[in-house]
Amino acid sequence: MPNSKPTIIAITGASASGKSLFAHTIYEELVPEIGEHGISIIKEDAYYREQSHLSMEQRVLTNYDHPDAFEHTLLTEHLKQLVNKQPIKCPVYCYKTHTRTDEFIEIQPTPIVLVEGILLFSNPELRSQFDIKVYMDTPLDICLIRRIQRDTIERERTIESITQQYLTMVRPMYYQHIEPAKAYADVVITKGGKNRMAIELLKAKIRQLISKKQ
């Protein structure tokens, strides 16, 4: 990698707002041009706290939409390591057991690092690591439909548990911690993770950054 500092790009917004699709589309479309050594993705969800010391009943009660649910200090430390061109051992999280697995994924430093997650702007030190801050401003009713579809299929949740969690935690935490953080964003994206113009604009910016780093 050339000598210049890696660029860290944060993509945040409500749960199921399309952050992951947006980040992965940019990644998949740029890899053929800049290679797998040019860009990487980190999920904030990987930094949910280790809960193996709690029973399953206790784990279900955790508020996963509050900043305290995340080990943001570790994510901050890892981003600093990547900026210093050191590899990191990223935890692997399991939504079915509500805790981390024993596995780690080694992520090598790349000139562009995409980070996606719901509460990336909630911690000042973490927030200060980002060179570009993107907010996905997808209407909450669309997010809720997507969340129900995803959580029933991919996370093996019942409609009752999804509704209960949504009303008591997801929705209130969105208004308390996520929506106000939009003010920190450099770019606000409407129309969700498939917004083609937004994808092209960010890809163009990344290409420009890469060409300057060479």
Ligand code: CTP
């Ligand atoms: N969550 C959960 N159970 C856990 C851990 C997290 O239900 N054990 C939920 C939290 O309630 C939180 C959500 O996971 O709202 C965070 O993931 P989300 O942002 O929805 O996932 P992404 O795939 O990154 O979202 P997007 O659809 O925007 O790509």
